[in-house]
Amino acid sequence: MPAPSRPPAPTSLPLTLARAHLRRRRTQNLSTVLGIAVGVMVLIAALSLTNGFTGALIQATLRATPHLSLTRFTPGGADPEMEKALRQNKDVVAFMPFLADKGLLTRPASDGRGAGLDFATLFGVTAEAGKVLGLPPEESQLLATLKPNEVLLGSALAQSLGAFQGQELRLLAGSTQRRSVLKVAGIFRSGNYLIDSAYAFVPLSTLQQIQGNTRVSGYQARLKDPDLAPQVGQAISSALPYSSLPWQNLYGSLLDQLKLQKQVIGFVVFLIVIVAAFGIANVLTLTVFEKTPEIAILRAMGASRRQIIWAFVWQGAALGAAGLLLGNVLGLAISLYFTWRPFQIPGDLYFITALPVQVRLSDLLWVNALGISTTLLAALLPARRAAGIEPARIIR
Numbered sequence: 001m002p003a004p005s006r007p008p009a010p011t012s013l014p015l016t017l018a019r020a021h022l023r024r025r026r027t028q029n030l031s032t033v034l035g036i037a038v039g040v041m042v043l044i045a046a047l048s049l050t051n052g053f054t055g056a057l058i059q060a061t062l063r064a065t066p067h068l069s070l071t072r073f074t075p076g077g078a079d080p081e082m083e084k085a086l087r088q089n090k091d092v093v094a095f096m097p098f099l100a101d102k103g104l105l106t107r108p109a110s111d112g113r114g115a116g117l118d119f120a121t122l123f124g125v126t127a128e129a130g131k132v133l134g135l136p137p138e139e140s141q142l143l144a145t146l147k148p149n150e151v152l153l154g155s156a157l158a159q160s161l162g163a164f165q166g167q168e169l170r171l172l173a174g175s176t177q178r179r180s181v182l183k184v185a186g187i188f189r190s191g192n193y194l195i196d197s198a199y200a201f202v203p204l205s206t207l208q209q210i211q212g213n214t215r216v217s218g219y220q221a222r223l224k225d226p227d228l229a230p231q232v233g234q235a236i237s238s239a240l241p242y243s244s245l246p247w248q249n250l251y252g253s254l255l256d257q258l259k260l261q262k263q264v265i266g267f268v269v270f271l272i273v274i275v276a277a278f279g280i281a282n283v284l285t286l287t288v289f290e291k292t293p294e295i296a297i298l299r300a301m302g303a304s305r306r307q308i309i310w311a312f313v314w315q316g317a318a319l320g321a322a323g324l325l326l327g328n329v330l331g332l333a334i335s336l337y338f339t340w341r342p343f344q345i346p347g348d349l350y351f352i353t354a355l356p357v358q359v360r361l362s363d364l365l366w367v368n369a370l371g372i373s374t375t376l377l378a379a380l381l382p383a384r385r386a387a388g389i390e391p392a393r394i395i396r
Contacts, residue, residue: 014310033323035276040327040371041334043269047363048335049343050265052356054258060191061251063134064154064199066220068229069098069245070237075215082219082240091232094131095221099124099207102174105182105200107161116162120153120200122173124207124216132222139188146203150185156197158187173210180210218242273371276323277378280316285382309383316379317372324371328364335359 070082078097086095100123107116125132130144143152151171153163163169167184182202190196208214219242223229226247233244248255335357342354 014307014314029319032276032279032282032319033326035279036273036320036323036371036375037326037330039269039272039276040324040367041330042272043266043367044328044331044359044364045334045338046265046269047262047367048331048357048359049338049355050258050262051358051360051363054262055358056354056356057192057254057258058251061195061254062226062247063136063190064188064192064195065247065250066132067223067226067247068221068233069218069250070221070233070240070242071218071245072216073241073243075213077214078216079219079240082236082242085236085240086219086221089232089236091223091225091228093222093224094128095219096126096128096132097204097216098126098218098220099204099211099215100217101207101211103200104172104174105157105161105163106170106172107163107167108170113162116160118157118160119198120157121198122171122207123199123201124204125201126204129201132220134222135188135190139186142186143188143201146185146201148203148206149180149182150203150206151182152185152201153187154196154199155187155189156193157200158184160197171210176211178210178212180206182206270370274374277320277374280319280375281378281382309380312383313376313379316375316383320372320375320379323375324368327371328368332359 072079083095086092100121103120103122105118105120109115125143125146127144130140133140133143135143139152146152151169153161158164161169163184165184165186169182169184171180171182172178173180188196188201190199204216221232223232229246230244230248233246236242237244338355338357342356344354
């Protein structure tokens with residue numbers, strides 16, 4: 001005769017019960033797993049798209065914006081001490097003196113076209129501008145070789161003026177109210193609509209001539225690591241009479257808005273995971289009601305409360321882990337698809353024309369950590385209810 005089967009060991013009893021319960025209610029289990037997977041998938045995809053949008057906007061902004069601007073407290077010309085300090089700083093890749101002004105650009109009327117006009121922020125730059133700014137190679141070369149009385153326009157500004165390469169524009173300088181004529185040397189596109197619609201670059205000597213002096217506003221620098229701009233600016237300005245303006249301060253409100261946007265999107269989408277976790281609680285609660293007699297018999301045979309709790313916790317963990325695994329696969333697949341075919345958006349409204357994707361390991365870790373924590377908490381309440389069953393009352 002075959003030997004009778006031995007009862008499961010105490011340590012394996014919770015796993016045995018969890019496997020037995022998972023074999024039942026397969027349709028409900030599947031719907032619960034799919035609910036968690038959809039929540040995790042949407043959360044990963046949303047965070048990846050938000051990361052991509054933030055990174056692309058910052059990258060576009062830094063194409064025509066220096067990492068660090070150092071402005072003089074008192075007007076003056078080139079400063080050998082500042083140039084020496086910048087040259088000796090190991091974090092500085094390139095630097096240049098600059099002069100800033102506001103002005104009204106006008107394109108005269110021609111046959112069949114009316115006049116065009118728009119306000120612009122003018123930057124007087126030197127040949128080092130091609131290294132300090134991060135424009136594409138052709139535009140950087142054009143910026144570095146600007147000739148006297150030439151101007152490089154942002155793409156949206158040029159469109160507003162109706163100006164093309166080789167045309168002449170009239171400039172009314174804001175600081176001196178002097179008039180001059182500038183020739184369009186070319187057009188640049190940073191990808192940030194706010195910059196492309198407002199910035200124009202001219203040679204430093206041209207803007208100094210318009211203002212009638214040889215002063216400079218200060219110095220602009222490009223760094224090896226843009227994130228170090230506040231520390232580098234503080235170190236340099238503490239020893240010289242300059243105020244430091246890192247790009248983070250210049251666009252501080254924008255960065256705060258992007259951070260808040262990501263937090264709000266993550267919280268709202270995470271509610272989907274919480275709703276799916278209630279599905280786990282529902283499945284386990286139904287299992288408790290259905291298996292109440294069996295649980296009472298197990299308790300009467302010596303099963304401890306802890307073993308009963310762990311049986312349901314393991315069941316919830318299995319459902320949660322399956323949902324998280326499937327959600328991660330689907331979320332990464334969607335992110336890969338949008339990497340291959342970026343989502344197109346109107347550039348004049350959202351500053352960039354395509355929405356890239358950036359998947360971060362830190363996001364995946366906290367999404368999965370919160371997901372498994374939520375599912376375990378959802379499983380704990382039915383588990384405690386099951387452990388609280390009094391065998392004597394149920395069997396009687």
